[in-house]
Amino acid sequence: MKKIIDFKVFLNGIWKENPILFIMLGLCPVLAVSGSVKDALGMGIAVIFVLTGSNFVISLIRKIVPSHVRIPVFIVVIATFVTITDYTIAAFFPQIHKNLGVYLPLIVVNCIILGRAEGFASKNNVFNSILDGLGMGLGFTLIIFVISSFREILGNGTFMGKPILGSNYNPFLIMIMPPGAFLVIGLLIALKQKIEKRKKIC
Amino acid sequence: MLNEANLFFIFLSAFLINNILLIRFLGLCSFIGISTNIKSSVGMGIAVVFVTVMACSISWAVYHFLLIPFKLEYLRTTTFILTIASFVQFEEMIIRKKLPTLYRAFGIYLPLITTNCAILASAFLGIDYKLSFIQNLIFSLGVSGGYCFVIIVFSAIREELEIAPIPENFKGVPIAFILAALMSLAFLGFKGLFKL
Secondary structure, rough: OOOOOOOOHHHHHEEEEEEOOOHHHHHHHHHOOOOHHHHHHHHHHHHHHHHHHHHHHHHOOOOOHHHHHHHHHHHHHHHHHHHHHHHHHHHHHHHHHHHHHOOOOHHHOOHHHHHHHHHOOOOEEEEHHHHHHHHHHHHHHHHHHHHHHHHHHHHHOOOOEEEEOOOOOOHHHHHHHHHHHHHHHHHHHHHHHHHHHHHHHO | OHHOOHHHHHHHHHHHHHHOOOOOOOOOOHHHHOOOOHHHHHHHHHHHHHHHHHHHHHHHHHHHHHOOOOOHHHHHHHHHHHHHHHHHHHHHHHHHHHHHHHHHHHHOOOHHHOOOHHHHHHHHHHHHHOOOOHHHHHHHHHHHHHHHHHHHHHHHHHHHHHOOOOOOOOOOHHHHHHHHHHHHHHHHHHOOOOOO
């Protein structure tokens, strides 16, 4: 029996079905903009907004849309939300918009969003779809926050632009360059596999 | 600026220096997913080259001949994604008819080309750099060639990893990322090749 409002759906996105660690979707922006915590949070908020908005609209129209044209319809809905986000950020936070660059309009092809639209919002009611969008978006933001903190602190000695490791710190420069991103996500997934294995033994 | 450089530099810059996979981090889902064996990587690489070059040219034309004259630049995201999606459908039909073995090897990844960010990104970047049509063509060839090259090399190394002694927790995806980090490090070396 499915409940109308099920808060488990919300928690699912944050750990149990975390989009990055467990389903391995939507990796590109995570690696590309995680060089600084500020940009990463900007990206996270943009994804939360697009995901929640598109989940909401898609679950509203799920009974009207014929199933064989559903994917193009979903894509248009998502693209609309991405355009709104893109222009809003350009108007209010021009610096972040400049840093995120091409990755902001590319949210439209982020597999998480189409994946949730197809896998969840097209089968569930409006409330649960909004909760799912929020949960998945938060899960995404959490991971991008962790990765960018690692990279910014080690690679630049700063956190949110403020120096925290003192002036004597010799930055581990490779971390804010592209290879650092691959390294951190590799280690993170290895850690996740270790945790899962331990759970199985217990 | 890139739009003043000559064609060879544009190609090289897209192919090596700003490699779409290792430096720009685009198209990673299919990269990690399909690169477990060489055969499907070659297929995927060629499919991406074909789709990218065609899709970029079409979206360049749409942008310059439709969106700009009617002042509809804000519809860029929507139009480009639809152009590419319909193009991938077309390619899928051809491959299913002509090359059924390849079609089976692609599995779910061919429809996923639609959501392959590498393709949409090269369409966007061509517009952002204000390239001319010929420059855009060479640029998209460079981007997709870089994708094709890296995914083939990467899958060759990954096949060797199957029999290598890897720490238990790193088996599968994590070691692939560590490998990508090392390759990315190597590609960083190309940055010194020339300045743009």
